[in-house]
Amino acid sequence: MKIAVVVFPGSNCDIDLFEALHTVCGAAVEYVSHKNDNLDGFDAVMLPGGFSYGDYLRCGAIARFSNIMPAIVAFAKQGKPVFGTCNGFQILTEAGLLPGALKQNDSLKFVCKTVPLTVENNQTLFTTQYKEKEEIDLPIAHADGSYYADEETLAELEENQQVVFRYAGENPNGSLNNIAGITNKTGNVLGMMPHPERAVEAILGNQDGLRLFKSLLENGKVATEEAVR
Amino acid sequence: MVNVRIFVTYKQSVFNPQGETITDAIHSLGFSAVKKVNVGKFFDLQIEPNDKTVAEIVSQVSEQLLVNFNLETYHYEVMEEA
Numbered sequence: 001m002k003i004a005v006v007v008f009p010g011s012n013c014d015i016d017l018f019e020a021l022h023t024v025c026g027a028a029v030e031y032v033s034h035k036n037d038n039l040d041g042f043d044a045v046m047l048p049g050g051f052s053y054g055d056y057l058r059c060g061a062i063a064r065f066s067n068i069m070p071a072i073v074a075f076a077k078q079g080k081p082v083f084g085t086c087n088g089f090q091i092l093t094e095a096g097l098l099p100g101a102l103k104q105n106d107s108l109k110f111v112c113k114t115v116p117l118t119v120e121n122n123q124t125l126f127t128t129q130y131k132e133k134e135e136i137d138l139p140i141a142h143a144d145g146s147y148y149a150d151e152e153t154l155a156e157l158e159e160n161q162q163v164v165f166r167y168a169g170e171n172p173n174g175s176l177n178n179i180a181g182i183t184n185k186t187g188n189v190l191g192m193m194p195h196p197e198r199a200v201e202a203i204l205g206n207q208d209g210l211r212l213f214k215s216l217l218e219n220g221k222v223a224t225e226e227a228v229r
Numbered sequence: 230m231v232n233v234r235i236f237v238t239y240k241q242s243v244f245n246p247q248g249e250t251i252t253d254a255i256h257s258l259g260f261s262a263v264k265k266v267n268v269g270k271f272f273d274l275q276i277e278p279n280d281k282t283v284a285e286i287v288s289q290v291s292e293q294l295l296v297n298f299n300l301e302t303y304h305y306e307v308m309e310e311a
Contacts, residue, residue, distance in 0.1 A: 058297055094297070101299035103239075106246045148243060148300055174244070 001221045004032040004042040006072070008063050013049035013086065013197060020197040021046070025213050034066040044081040044220045045072055047088030049141070049195060059102060059144045060090030069095060081125050081220045082189045086142055089181070089191030098184055098191045099157065100149030106174030110143040114206065116168040117180055117194060121161045124183055125219045126190045129211035135168050136208040138194035140180075145193040147175035147182070157182055165192055231276045231283050232308040235291055238269030240302050273308070283307065 003021055007014045014031065022029040032039065039045060053062035063069070076082045076097050084092040092098045105111060114137050119130040130136065149157065154176055157163055165181035173193070181192025196209025239245045247268040255263045272295055276283055287305050296303045 057295070061294070061297070093299075099299075101297050103243070103300055104246055106244065108246050108250060150242075150299070174246070 001043045001217060002028045002030065002041060003044045003046060004030060004039055005046045005048060006032050006034065006068055007048070008034045008050070008052035008066060008091075010052045010054055011048045011050035011087070013195065016195070016197040017046050017048050017085075020200045020209070021213055021217075024200045024210065025217055027213075027217055032068065034063070034068050037067045037071055039068075039071045039075050042075075044083070044216060045075055047072075047082070047084035047091050048197075049086030049088060052087055052091065055087075055144075058090075058094065060087060060092075060094040063087075063091045064095045073097065076184070076189050079186060079188050081216060083126065083216070084189075084191045085195055085197065086140075086145070086193055089193055090144065092189060092191040097189050098182060099153045100147055100182070102144050102193070103146045103148050104144050105142070105146050105172070108143075110141070111145070111172045112139075112141040113172070114139045114199075115172055115180075115194070117165045118168045119164070120166050121164045121183075123161075124164055124187050124190065124215075126183075126212050126216050127164060128219055129215040137199070137206060138196055138209055139198045139206070140172060140194050142173070142193055145175065146173040147177075147179040147193075149176065160185055162187075164190060165194065231278065233274045233276055233283060233287055233305055234308050235272045235274065235287060235295060235303055235305040236269055237271070237291075237296050237301050237303045238267055239300055243300050 005014050005017050018029050021027040056062055090102045093101050117136050119134045122130045122132045162183050163179055167178040167180050171178050183190045196212040199206035199209035245267055248266045252266045291303050
């Protein structure tokens with residue numbers, strides 16, 4: 001399984017993602033520049049955190065217009081795995097691959113800390129190595145992470161079990177329904193504000209993020225073959 | 230050339246944390262008459278209409294880029310025509 005880590009101008013968690021997947025999990029990983037226009041040969045795509053295009057206009061709004069984006073949209077529509085953390089999540093909503101939007105934290109503050117989360121759905125490509133309703137800890141670091149969607153969209157997310165991660169303790173940003181991460185309807189696109197790539201080694205003090213990548217590596221290849229068929 | 234100002238604001242139904250914080254600050258200045266503040270942003274565009282009208286250009290630019298309709302709404306004013 002070969003994984004693309006897309007690098008936008010202003011991405012700053014691309015190396016963390018690369019190291020988590022390659023050095024820690026032993027996966028084949030390549031950086032793909034935002035200037036490229038195809039993802040041929042890749043089985044999964046990762047959008048890193050950071051401040052793509054300086055967060056100008058709205059977080060993730062400008063990245064939507066980069067060269068690589070049509071290829072990412074096509075890749076997702078084929079049912080292949082796409083993952084976005086933090087700014088990557090914001091980009092996925094702006095690109096219309098995930099419903100809703102991320103708005104400024106209710107506190108108006110940049111929040112950087114480790115928070116407890118509940119794994120709400122352990123049947124996705126990205127979460128099979130977690131137990132149902134398992135409580136895990138992951139770091140967050142964002143100023144614009146308050147998930148918002150209209151009532152109808154929220155109800156649909158809940159009904160389809162698209163809410164994958166929920167804040168278990170105090171809600172750090174004011175997100176509706178304590179949402180921390182969601183998938184699209186078909187479950188192959190996951191966006192989340194927390195940073196699993198920052199919690200993959202004991203020396204980092206936390207390994208709760210590791211199983212997300214291991215789940216993907218275990219399930220992703222199968223998903224890609226199904227999508228191609 | 231037409232100068233257009235496009236105003237983008239959160240929808241009424243969406244909580245505007247900056248607006249609430251600024252409202253609190255205004256109250257601590259003693260202006261209890263101010264009941265609500267909604268913070269938004271504006272974009273000044275200089276447009277030279279070609280095959281599309283100003284209204285068409287403004288609505289398409291707003292809808293495709295400047296506004297995220299999950300959260301926001303917009304209106305615009307033609308400032309001056311030269």
